[in-house]
Amino acid sequence: MTSGENLASMGVVTNVTAPRAPDLDLAVQAADAAALAAGVSVREVLDLQELGLVVDLFATIWGRDENPPVTLELLRAFTKAGNYVGGAFEGGRLVGACVGFFHAPAEDALHSHIAGVSSTAVGRSVGFALKLHQRSWALLRGVSEIAWTYDPLVSRNAHFNLVKLGALPAEYLPNFYGAMPDRINGADDSDRLLVRWPLRSAEVQAAASGDAVREPVGPNAVVALSVGPDGLPVRGRLDGDTSLVAVPADIETLRRVDPQAAQQWRHAVREVLTELVADGSRITGFDRTGGYVVRRTPDPLRDGALR
Structure with a gap:
């Protein structure tokens, strides 16, 4: 029996490292x-x-x-x-x-x-x-x-x-x-x-490994919140099986140049997301063009997401 084996048998941690999974x-x-x-x-x-x-x-x-x-x-x-x-x-x-x-x-x-x-x-x-x-x-x-x-x-x-x-x-x-x-x-x-x-x-x-997790939006997505011509949030429908919830392109700059507009975005995104979730939907991804992807139909492959 080696000294390392003897120490291990007594419960002492040694420098012998077990193979990793x-x-x-x-x-x-x-x-x-x-x-x-x-x-x-x-x-x-x-x-x-x-x-x-x-x-x-x-x-x-x-x-x-x-x-x-x-x-x-x-x-x-x-x-x-x-x-x-x-x-x-x-x-x-x-x-x-x-x-x-x-x-x-x-x-x-x-x-x-x-x-x-x-x-x-x-x-x-x-x-x-x-x-x-x-x-x-x-x-x-x-x-x-x-x-x-x-x-x-x-x-x-x-x-x-x-x-x-x-x-x-x-x-x-x-x-x-x-x-x-x-x-x-x-x-x-x-x-x-x-x-x-x-x-x-x-x-x-x-x-x-570099393979990003992209959530397909699909052609029937309903716009629940969008960006208006003035850059402010525009509330849409909340009755889609798949909904898109937009966010501003650069909220940090917006907070500096127009705090009131930033506050409008905060309240609008909060209200739309929480209402959708309360009605049985959950956020399943993010699309750079449309915003948060929110689905009413549960997806067992991503179970445990916000619902």
Whole structure:
């Protein structure tokens, strides 16, 4: 009996690593490929100085130097307790980061609380690389789902979350965080759409390989909310089996130049989506031209989406 075998028989963890399951290897390979394509190195952030870089990055992105979205003390506690802080580095410079913490033990999930990419690295799929690293990190720890929230008015995030990543809408949360007076949220209500990311599903595995999850709209879709000639929301019919709910092309700019118009969009999207869901429909995808795809007929292949 070797010393390693003897230690293992006594329940002591050794440096002998059991072979990983094939799906775990694929998850790690997909994360590595995404990081390579984005031109970054993505890894856990544990060092105190580098955790400070995460705090500074988020403070810059959200324009909250005096009241950053996360604090150094909180991140230090998160990592000590085994939660997730990941960073995307270009050379020695941090250009993106993502922070998550575990749900209650029975829920088998990680909540991805905040993620952001520096303006100097936008458009290179750094966010995609961060999420795939987070996915592989979670799978290697036996976690099968990641959940997070995003502003349903931000069209690029809707496409990223529901199409590029294959996450499933689960719940509409009106004014979830309360007032968030920062560069991104302005004075708007902080409505959020909660999504769940089943890490081992066929759709998510395909998305991780670059095969985006596109929801076919079909020719009979009814426009429940559209963009009028003046750029404001126009309410349509809510009686279709498939409905399209539009969002503004750039809500963040709209908040700065016309806060009242932005508020009209917030209320219109909130009302239409919640009314459709209350009537038995669910969000099943996002179309860049028409907006959210909402279906009345249940789809067993994507069961668990917002209903």
